[in-house]
Amino acid sequence: xxxxxxxxxxxxxxxxxxxxxxxxxxxxxxxxxxxxxxxxxxxxxxxxxxxxxxxxxxxxxxxxxxxxxxxxxxxxxxxxxxxxxxxxxxxxxxxxxxxxxxxxxxxxxxxxxxxxxxxxxxxxxxxxxxxxxxxxxxxxxxxxxxxxxxxxxxxxxxxxxxxxxxxxxxxxxxxxxxxxxxxxxxxxxxxxxxxxxxxxxxxxxxxxxxxxxxxxxxxxxxxxxxxxxxxxxxxxxxxxxxxxxxxxxxxxxxxxxxxxxxxxxxxxxxxxxxxxxxxxxxxxxxxxxxxxxxxxxxxxxxxxxxxxxxxxxxxxxxxxxxxxxxxxxxxxxxxxxxxxxxxxxxxxxxxxxxxxxxxxxxxxxxxxxxxxxxxxxxxxxxxxxxxxxxxxxxxxxxxxxxxxxxxxxxxxxxxxxxxxxxxxx
Ligand SMILES: [Zn+2]
Numbered sequence: 001x002x003x004x005x006x007x008x009x010x011x012x013x014x015x016x017x018x019x020x021x022x023x024x025x026x027x028x029x030x031x032x033x034x035x036x037x038x039x040x041x042x043x044x045x046x047x048x049x050x051x052x053x054x055x056x057x058x059x060x061x062x063x064x065x066x067x068x069x070x071x072x073x074x075x076x077x078x079x080x081x082x083x084x085x086x087x088x089x090x091x092x093x094x095x096x097x098x099x100x101x102x103x104x105x106x107x108x109x110x111x112x113x114x115x116x117x118x119x120x121x122x123x124x125x126x127x128x129x130x131x132x133x134x135x136x137x138x139x140x141x142x143x144x145x146x147x148x149x150x151x152x153x154x155x156x157x158x159x160x161x162x163x164x165x166x167x168x169x170x171x172x173x174x175x176x177x178x179x180x181x182x183x184x185x186x187x188x189x190x191x192x193x194x195x196x197x198x199x200x201x202x203x204x205x206x207x208x209x210x211x212x213x214x215x216x217x218x219x220x221x222x223x224x225x226x227x228x229x230x231x232x233x234x235x236x237x238x239x240x241x242x243x244x245x246x247x248x249x250x251x252x253x254x255x256x257x258x259x260x261x262x263x264x265x266x267x268x269x270x271x272x273x274x275x276x277x278x279x280x281x282x283x284x285x286x287x288x289x290x291x292x293x294x295x296x297x298x299x300x301x302x303x304x305x306x307x308x309x310x311x312x313x314x315x316x317x318x319x320x321x322x323x324x325x326x327x328x329x330x331x332x333x334x335x336x337x338x339x340x341x342x343x344x345x346x347x348x349x350x351x352x353x354x355x356x357x358x359x360x361x362x363x364x365x366x367x368x369x370x371x372x373x374x375x376x377x378x379x380x381x382x383x384x385x386x387x388x389x390x391x392x393x394x395x396x397x398x399x400x401x402x403x404x405x406x407x408x409x410x411x412x413x414x415x416x417x418x419x420x421x422x423x424x425x
Contacts, residue, residue, distance in 0.1 A: 017080050017164040022153050025072060029146060032068060033139055035061050036109065041132035051128075058126040062110040069106055073099070080153065080164070091159070095152045102145035109138050175199050176206040178218060183226045198252040205259045212399045213424035217269035223247060223261070236260040240271035258400035266395025270388065273421035281332060282417050286387035290373040291333040293340060298366050301341045302359075304328045309346070309357055316346040332413045339409075340374045341366060377407035391417075398425075 039061055040054040076099045081092060111130035115123045157164065171182035180199065202223070210218060224246045235251030238244070245268060251260030270279065285291065304325050316324075321342040329335045344365050347358060379390045379397070394414050397405045403425075406414060418425055 017157060017160075018162055019154065019157055022150065022157065025075070026146070026150055028068060029142075032061070032064055033143070035064065036139065037135070039128075039131065041128045041135070043128065054128060055126050058110065058128070058131070065106055065109055069103055073103055076149075076153070080156070091152065091156055095149070095156055098145070098148045098152055102142065102149045105138075105142035105145045109142075173199065175223070176203040176210075178206055179222045181222065181224045183224060183228070201252070201254060201259070202261060205261050209262060209265055209399055214265070214269060214395075214399065214418075215424070216273055216422045217265050221245065221265070221268065225252065236264045238264045238267040238271070240267070243268070243272065258396050262399050263392045263396045266392035266399075267388070269395060269418075269421060269423070270391050273423075274417060275420050278417045278420040282391055282413065283387040285333055285336070285376055285413060286379075286390050290375045291336050293337050293369050293372050293374065295367075295370055297334075297337050298341065298363075298370060301325060301338060302363050302366055305346070305362070306357075306359060318342045318345070321346060332416060335412070336374050336376065336409060340372065341369060344369065377410050379406065379410055 035057075039057045040050065043051045043054055076095070081095065111127040111134065112124040113127040113130065115125045117123060171184060173180050173182065180202065206218065209215075220243075222244065224244060226246050226248055228248075233250065234248050236245070236247040239246070245261075245264050247260060247264070251264075253259075305321065308324050319342075321344075322339060325338050325342065326335065329338050344362070346362055379393045391414075394406055394410060398414065403411055403415075415425060
C-alpha cells in the first residue's frame with residue numbers, strides 16, 4: 001500500500017486537473033492520517049522488538065508524508081498554477097498562500113531525539129513520547145489547513161470549467177534525429193498545441209539544413225522548446241556559452257522569411273563550426289558595410305595589371321581587368337577593392353592594336369579612387385543590425401530560398417567562410 005501511494009504521487013504529476021485528481025490527494029491524505037495515527041507510541045521499556053517495529057512504522061510514515069508534500073507542492077505550483085504573473089486573480093493568490101500554509105503544517109510531524117549514546121557522534125531516533133503528545137494536535141492542524149486548500153482548489157477548478165489539461169514538466173522527443181526537449185512549464189490549454197504539426201515542421205527544416213550541405217551544424221544539436229510565459233515575445237535564441245538552442249512558441253511557425261530554427265542554427269554554425277579567422281573576415285567586411293581603398297591598394301593593383309598585361313591589347317573593359325587581377329586577390333576585401341578598381345579602363349597610347357600601355361596615365365586615373373569606400377551589399381533588413389545577425393540571415397536565406405537570394409558579393413564571401421567551417425556547399 002505504501003508503494004502504491006508513492007506511485008500515484010509520481011503519476012499524477014501531469015495531465016488532467018479536475019475534481020477527481022484533487023479528491024485523490026484528499027484520499028491519500030486520509031489514508032496517510034490513518035497510518036500516522038497507527039504508529040505505536042506506547043511501548044514497554046523492555047520491549048526492544050516492539051520499539052524497533054514502531055521505529056519502522058515511524059520512518060515509513062515519515063517518508064510517505066515527505067513524498068506527499070513534494071508531490072502536492074509540485075502539483076499545485078507547477079501543474080495547477082503554472083503561470084506566475086502580476087495580474088493574478090485574487091483566488092489564485094489565496095491558493096498559493098494557503099497551499100504554503102498547509103505544506104508547512106506537515107513539515108514537522110515526526111519529532112526525533114538524541115539517542116543518549118555518544119555526544120561526539122549524535123544520532124537521532126524517533127521520539128515516540130513526543131509524537132504521542134503532539135499527534136492529535138498535528139492532525140487537527142493539517143486537516144484544517146488542507147480543508148482550506150481543498151475548498152479553494154475546488155473553486156478554482158470549477159472556475160476553469162471543471163477540467164484543465166496540463167503537461168509533464170519536461171517531455172523528450174526526437175525529431176529527424178535531433179533530441180527535442182519540451183519544457184512545458186507555463187504551457188496550458190490556452191497555448192497552441194505544439195505536439196504534432198509544429199514538430200513535423202521542425203523535422204522538415206532540420207532535413208532542409210542537412211540537405212543544403214550544413215549537416216555539420218546539426219552535430220550534437222539539442223533543441224529546447226520553452227513555454228515560459230514571459231518569453232512569449234521572443235522567437236528563439238542560441239546561447240553559444242552553453243550550446244543550447246531554444247525556441248519559444250512564436251518561433252515555432254513558418255513565416256514568409258522562413259523558420260526561426262534555421263536562423264538560430266545559422267548562429268550555432270557560426271559559433272561552433274567557423275574558424276575564428278573566417279568569423280573575423282566576415283565581421284570586418286560587414287561591420288562597416290564597406291572597405292576603403294588606400295593608396296597602397298592602388299599601387300599593388302597597378303603592379304598586378306602591369307605585370308600581367310600582354311602587348312597585343314587595344315582596350316580592356318572592367319570584366320577583362322577583373323579576370324586578370326582577381327587571382328591575385330588575397331582576401332574578400334581585396335576582391336571587393338579589385339572589383340572597384342577594375343572599372344577604370346585601360347587604354348593604349350594610341351588607338352590601334354599593339355599600342356604601348358600608357359602606364360603613367362593609367363595610374364593617374366586609378367588614383368582618383370583613393371580613399372573611396374566600396375559598399376558591401378545588404379543581406380536583409382534584419383541582418384544589417386550586426387555582422388553576426390547578417391550571417392544568420394544569409395544562412396537562413398541560403399538554406400530556405402537558395403543561393404541566388406543572396407547578393408553576389410555577399411554570396412561569394414558566404415561560400416568562402418562556410419567552406420572553412422566544413423559546410424558542403
Ligand atoms: Zn539572431
